[in-house]
Amino acid sequence: MQGLATLGQRIRHYRGEAGLTLDEVSERVGSAPSQLSLIENGKREPRLGLLTALAGAFGIPLTALLDERPPSERAALEIELDRAQRTDLYAALGLPAIKPGRQLPDDTLRTIVGLHRELQRRARQAIATPEEARRANTEQRLRMRELNNSLPEIDELGQQLIDEVGHVSGALTHRTVGRMAERLGFEIVHVSDLPHNARSVTDLENGRIYLPPASIPGGHGLRALALQAMAHRVLGHAEPATYADFLQQRLEINYFAASVLMPRRQAVEFLTQAKADRNIAVEDFRDAFGVTHEAAALRMTNLLTAHFDIRLHFLRVSGDGSVHRGYENDGLRLPTDVTGSLEGQFVCRHWAARAAFTRVNRTTEFYQYTDTPEGTFFESAQTGTTGAEEFSITVGVPFEASKWFRGRDTTVRRRSTCPDESCCKRPPSDLAARWDGKAWSSARLHAQILNPLPQGTFPGVDDRELYEFLDEHAVAMD
């Protein structure tokens, strides 16, 4: 659609430059004016022979017609207006479509397109209610589960880029990322005045990617940010039309950044060796490629099933036990709400994701076997903090696959019967008998609006934690 519209625009543009009418062109290329008009309006695809004839008639090379960019700012605006007027959003208003003819001044066109952009932005914002967002998120997670969290086409693009700049192995340097940006026609500029909430800004007109002057604590390194910004162009993203599109693009740019920072070939070679040594560990993978623990763990979900037939689960869990992000294709039963949404649900406190928080020494990974109603899993978890909040990153595999992993000799074994509430959600009866109706607590408001509050007597406060806290302190005061 977009491609034909642009092609039509370019033909009209060069016809104008050549000072020819439709009839005159028709005579020279032997095609009816009505056909040419349809082509100029992006409603019909011309054959290559006709394109060659048109280029000849205009006295320009064929490549000038095939360029995918709009020929001028005016043409770009006309295309954008045409697209905006064809959306359901606009049709619902019952207003006539404007034809961007020559009488329409540039300024007016710019204003109308600006209003369309704002209309779409507001519609998207309104659509992205927590409910809609959760639903779209869940659909995406289930779709990625079907694909074993693997997107081979993006792996391929990342690998090509890595091979083109001659990167062999190890951590990618900022300098190399800068060279990649150059190849794609971008210059990376660090600024300290990015708009609020913007992680990066890309100026397509002048080929610049604006990044903050330092890494954002707890994640997104500058290399990843730069790669994500480039990814939109590499992957040919258009402005997202729906919240689901937006989520999909975000997933793809994150995947692309990972496929460059941990290229498929190098990553698979590394993991193949680790598996041969029966010593697979997220921390080693992380250090070999100079990325965060979370990025390394997520990348393993992309590769372990697709290339090693090892099924696994991944969890990022906050200090309070709620899921920030999760994935599984190994059958571990992740906690979900009635809509199937995972984010903000609480994982069993016997899982490694939460058991890891109870450790005093957290400098290395924590290993445990977790018995669940779905089977036994081997899990490794690493804790970390982002300024205000602590979190854990878990990668787990079914018991049979534990033989390939470091830490399999751990003697730690915990039993979980969640979602059975007596496992760890409901307070033990003796504690309940002791404290029911004898205490009061007020909740701290949850930072993440999407998170549901833990179910308990006091919204936001987990009864069991409350009672245990009370008991511990009551005992201390005796």
Ligand SMILES: [Zn+2]
């Ligand atoms: Zn439990």
